Amino acid sequence: MKVLNLKNIFILYKKRQKKLGGVFFSETGEGRDLDLEDIEVCDLGGWLVPFDQADEFEALYLGRKDKEIWDNERWDNMYIFVDYMFDGNSVSVKFDKYEYDTQIFEEYETQKEVGTLKTRPIEELWKELNIPE
Secondary structure (H helix, E strand, C coil), rough: CCCCHHHHHHHHHHHHHHCEEEEEEECCCCCCCECCCCCCCCCCEEEEEHHHHHHHHHHHHHHHHCHHHHCCCCHCCCEEEEEEEEEEEEEEEECCCCCCCHHHHHHHHHHHHCCCCCCHHHCHHHCCCCCCC
16 A cells, blocks of 8 residues: 655656656645645646747746746646546645636636726626636
8 A cells, every 4th residue: 555645746746747757847826735745736737738848838937937927828728637536545636727718817807907807796706607616
């Protein structure tokens, strides 16, 4: 039985990203926190950058050049999510690019910029997005 520790989790992530042909740069924890004996694990969001572009991205990433990263659609298209799957003593990871409706976010940003953004109860948003309460 393999012990789930920080080193083994990173080896698992590294093997999976190598198989996908890139380097994963984490940006956010996406929730589903799980406390194991000596580590905490959660789903992640970040960029899976092809090996041949990783050095260029790494310079921006380590230089905290967030604006340059987000303003370039090239990097935006590499944004991906990593979900862990835990089954008994086994853990695995899944890299996935969830598509979302960017129009909602664009409208929000436009309203925020021109000062017309209004808040409303979360229940209204659930109905608009067809999310059951």
